Amino acid sequence: MNSFGSSTLQFRLCDPISVRENRLRFRRDLLPLLARANSIYIPTGRWPTRGWILLPRYEYIQLNSYSTTLQLSIGDPTKPNNIGVLQNLSIVQAQCVTRGLASDRNALYLIELTDGRGILHNEWFKFPLTAQYNVRAPAYPQNFYSSSMNGGTPWTWSTMIGDIWGKMSTFLGAYPGLPTTPTGTPEGFHLVGVPALYALCDMLDHIGLTIACDLTKPTNPFSIVDDGATDASLATLQTKYTTNLEDDQEWIDIGAGRVPKTIIVLFKRRNSVYGTEETVRQDTLQWEQTPYYSVSVTALPTFANAVGTHHLWSDFTVRYDMDNQPLAADVTTANTIAAERVTNYFAKAYSGTSGYMAQTYAGALPFVTGSQVDAVAYIQDYRDQSRQGWKTKIERGVYPPFDDIWEI
Numbered sequence: 256m257n258s259f260g261s262s263t264l265q266f267r268l269c270d271p272i273s274v275r276e277n278r279l280r281f282r283r284d285l286l287p288l289l290a291r292a293n294s295i296y297i298p299t300g301r302w303p304t305r306g307w308i309l310l311p312r313y314e315y316i317q318l319n320s321y322s323t324t325l326q327l328s329i330g331d332p333t334k335p336n337n338i339g340v341l342q343n344l345s346i347v348q349a350q351c352v353t354r355g356l357a358s359d360r361n362a363l364y365l366i367e368l369t370d371g372r373g374i375l376h377n378e379w380f381k382f383p384l385t386a387q388y389n390v391r392a393p394a395y396p397q398n399f400y401s402s403s404m405n406g407g408t409p410w411t412w413s414t415m416i417g418d419i420w421g422k423m424s425t426f427l428g429a430y431p432g433l434p435t436t437p438t439g440t441p442e443g444f445h446l447v448g449v450p451a452l453y454a455l456c457d458m459l460d461h462i463g464l465t466i467a468c469d470l471t472k473p474t475n476p477f478s479i480v481d482d483g484a485t486d487a488s489l490a491t492l493q494t495k496y497t498t499n500l501e502d503d504q505e506w507i508d509i510g511a512g513r514v515p516k517t518i519i520v521l522f523k524r525r526n527s528v529y530g531t532e533e534t535v536r537q538d539t540l541q542w543e544q545t546p547y548y549s550v551s552v553t554a555l556p557t558f559a560n561a562v563g564t565h566h567l568w569s570d571f572t573v574r575y576d577m578d579n580q581p582l583a584a585d586v587t588t589a590n591t592i593a594a595e596r597v598t599n600y601f602a603k604a605y606s607g608t609s610g611y612m613a614q615t616y617a618g619a620l621p622f623v624t625g626s627q628v629d630a631v632a633y634i635q636d637y638r639d640q641s642r643q644g645w646k647t648k649i650e651r652g653v654y655p656p657f658d659d660i661w662e663i
Contacts, residue, residue, distance in 0.1 A: 257293065257635065258328045259308050259366075264317055265328070268293050268635075269309040269363055274352055281354065289352055291660070292365060293635035295327060295341065298656040299480075299624045300465045301456040303373035305660055306344070309352070313360035320346045323374065323426070329633055330619035330645055338619040338633065338647075341470040344368045370470065371426030371477070372452060381450040382423060388415045389442040391572075397527070399442070412437045412462060415444070416479075419455045428475035435481055437462040438591045439571045443523075461570070463599025469623040482599070483607025484626040492622055499616040501646070506611035508652075514605060515554060515563035520593035522548045527574040527582065548573040548581055550593035555601055557608045567596050611652030619645040630656030 257268040271292035278285060288307055295306030306327065318325070325344045330337035347367040351357040375382040388410045390403040401407065405414055413433045420430040446454050459465055459479065467480045524546050554561055571592050573585040581589075601607060609627060616622075622631050632648040650656050 257330075259310065259325065260318065261322060261325055265326075266310055266314040266317075269311065271309050271352075274309070274363055277354065278352070283354070286350075286352060286365070288350075288367075289365060291634075294632060295329075295368065296630065296632045296657050296660055297341075297370075297468055297470060297624060298630040299467050300459075300629075301372070301376065301453055302630075302655050302661075303375075303377070304344070304368070304370035304468065304470065305373070306368035308366050308368065309363050310366060311360070312351075312358070312362045312364055315349055315364050315366060318346070322346070323371070325368070327368070329635075334618065338621055339471060341633075342473050343470065343476060344370060345374060347373065370468065371423075371428075372466075372468075374426050375423055375452040376450045382426075382452060383448050384419065384422065384446040384451045384454055385448065386419070386422075386446045388418075388444040388446070389440065390445060391442060391525075409440050409442075412441055412458075415441055416455065416458055419446075419451060419458070423451055423455075427477045431475070431478045433462075433464065433479060434484075435462070435464070438595055439588055441570055442572065443570055460603060461596075461599070463595070463602045465603075467624045467626070471621070471623070480626040481602070482626060483602035483605070483609060486625050486627040489622070489625065489627045492620070493614075496616050496618075496620055499618055499620065500614060501617055502613075502615040504613040506613075506652070508605075508610050509558070511562050514558045514561050514601070515565040516558060516561035517564045518552050518554065518567060518597045518600060519564065520550045520552060520567045520569055520589075520596050522550070522569050522589050522592075523572040524548055525572040525574050527576060545579075548586075548589060550589055552593050552597040554597070555608060558601075565600070567600060569593070569596055606651050609651065611650075613650050613653065614648070616647045616649075617644065618647060620647040622647055622649050627651060629653065632657060 258265045259268060260266050271289060275289060291307045292309045295304065297304045323343060323345045327341045327344055347369050349364040349366045351362050352365045353363045355362060387403040389399045392398050392400050399409060416433065417430045420427060456466065463482050464479050465482050467478045468476055470476050569592055571589060573589050574582045576582060606627065619633050622628065624631055628649050628651055630650045634646045634648065636644055636646050655661050
């Protein structure tokens with residue numbers, strides 16, 4: 256079953272082989288995207304799903320091009336483990352790829368698809384925020400502006416991210432909550448006129464989390480996962496489908512040029528007595544001479560022999576007393592946050608200690624994105640006419656995932 260449509264209309268996908276051959280035969284432009292006909296790429300994080308399918312014009316115009324609940328059915332129902340139906344898709348655009356008049360009802364069109372993230376952020380329009388969270392008042396450095404707080408209470412990481420997610424719930428579904436509880440209170444987030452999805456993903460990156468996507472779910476396809484965390488279900492699927500594995504581009508990616516040995520986490524300084532912008536003093540207590548507090552953290556044991564150095568900034572501020580000394584409580588918090596940020600960094604840069612992965616399996620198999628899989632692609636393999644099946648590709652570490660599709 257290879258079809259596309261809605262709950263009331265369903266159309267079979269067209270085979271792109273003859274289209275490609277005719278364009279080559281008659282020396283027409285090859286259209287790079289035509290090579291991706293009848294495939295869909297589902298990444299984690301801020302990158303939206305992208306898919307391309309082939310339908311004749313007379314079928315395409317029967318669809319609601321502004322629907323956000325279209326469905327793509329893939330796989331072979333006569334075989335086990337058919338992936339089934341990918342749901343809540345939207346149409347981006349359609350391009351005529353056959354000869355003759357584009358208005359010909361039988362002309363084939365290459366239709367680009369996306370998910371809710373594609374509506375929230377793309378190159379032509381954004382879903383902007385006008386919000387501020389836990390912004391300190393310069394004249395009263397111990398306090399946040401009341402309008403930037405959550406009903407008089409400082410926002411936590413979970414409530415702040417939940418508030419941003421909630422503004423996009425029409426496209427993302429219900430807020431799933433955070434799988435972890437980051438140390439500290441977030442502060443200083445001015446999010447006025449910025450893309451909501453990118454702001455959300457930047458925050459999640461900062462605390463080592465990411466958005467995962469499972470389009471087989473009819474509702475709430477998006478969740479939040481801990482980057483690099485153990486995923487027993489993935490290991491089970493990889494073992495189950497060992498005989499389906501066609502290509503394993505194994506990475507051995509530990510080296511001096513791959514990861515650093517030391518990471519210095521920087522924190523903003525705040526003078527608890529004199530305020531945040533002291534401009535009168537000329538002695539060693541002048542804040543501009545030492546505007547930050549730093550914590551040096553050694554890399555994970557896996558990278559003990561690395562040699563590089565990296566810097567990370569935290570949103571947390573460390574208070575200093577009138578003797579130019581950081582407050583002990585803030586030092587304790589900063590050390591805890593620094594350890595978390597370094598763990599988060601390696602979770603993003605190296606998926607914890609798992610490293611890169613790129614595997615291809617025969618069939619439309621039930622792999623989904625998560626803490627150990629950054630992208631899943633389902634691709635109809637039409638290059639060999641004797642083998643009109645589907646392939647499933649999974650990637651980890653490559654960023655952006657399937658990066659060649661973003662360059663087209």
